[in-house]
Amino acid sequence: xxxxxxxxxxxxxxxxxxxxxxxxxxxxxxxxxxxxxxxxxxxxxxxxxxxxxxxxxxxxxxxxxxxxxxxxxxxxxxxxxxxxxxxxxxxxxxxxxxxxxxxxxxxxxx
Amino acid sequence: xxxxxxxxxxxxxxxxxxxxxxxxxxxxxxxxxxxxxxxxxxxxxxxxxxxxxxxxxxxxxxxxxxxxxxxxxxxxxxxxxxxxxxxxxxxxxxxxxxxxxxxxxxxxxxxxxxx
Numbered sequence: 406x407x408x409x410x411x412x413x414x415x416x417x418x419x420x421x422x423x424x425x426x427x428x429x430x431x432x433x434x435x436x437x438x439x440x441x442x443x444x445x446x447x448x449x450x451x452x453x454x455x456x457x458x459x460x461x462x463x464x465x466x467x468x469x470x471x472x473x474x475x476x477x478x479x480x481x482x483x484x485x486x487x488x489x490x491x492x493x494x495x496x497x498x499x500x501x502x503x504x505x506x507x508x509x510x511x512x513x514x515x
Numbered sequence: 516x517x518x519x520x521x522x523x524x525x526x527x528x529x530x531x532x533x534x535x536x537x538x539x540x541x542x543x544x545x546x547x548x549x550x551x552x553x554x555x556x557x558x559x560x561x562x563x564x565x566x567x568x569x570x571x572x573x574x575x576x577x578x579x580x581x582x583x584x585x586x587x588x589x590x591x592x593x594x595x596x597x598x599x600x601x602x603x604x605x606x607x608x609x610x611x612x613x614x615x616x617x618x619x620x621x622x623x624x625x626x627x628x629x630x
Contacts, residue, residue, distance in 0.1 A: 430527060444586070448605050505558045507556055508555075508557050
């Protein structure tokens with residue numbers, strides 16, 4: 406059975422204090438690993454897709470990396486507007502279905 | 516493009532009532548999905564569709580039904596509402612069968628409470 410575990414469940418940061426979120430996965434083959442951002446009361450918003458171990462992608466203060474067993478989302482010098490829940494999902498074959506982790510709630514204080 | 520739209524935004528049902536959650540997308544995506552999200556949890560797949568006329572069960576389909584008569588619309592039906600169906604429901608669509616540009620686009624959600 407495909408499983409995705411995110412840690413920590415919640416993270417409180419001071420503005421400028423860099424940190425990393427972890428996404429560990431067990432999947433029978435990996436077509437892709439996805440990171441989403443979700444603001445309160447809204448639907449998830451796509452951030453990144455990673456396809457193979459060693460791959461990295463960046464967007465502003467966010468950088469996602471992938472190994473064979475886990476992915477990290479690094480937040481560099483976060484700002485209060487980075488406060489959100491970050492969701493990780495894996496896409497095993499076949500088809501385009503996603504299995505989500507429970508998310509990490511990030512709060513960045515000014 | 517409006518993207519993925521969902522109606523209603525909020526709904527309160529009594530136990531045993533029925534309702535349909537509406538979902539539409541104007542991006543001509545073949546794949547569409549219904550998820551539920553319980554407080555503090557990730558998303559769980561209820562049903563999905565790979566095209567008009569084709570639907571399949573996800574991880575938690577019990578108590579729900581779907582249909583897909585057009586590419587644009589993918590309604591979710593609750594026949595006999597139960598308190599366990601209190602949740603936030605998200606519809607999503609996916610543009611491609613290929614590896615590239617394979618992300619899902621989500622609607623704003625419907626918050627459902629069953630009392």
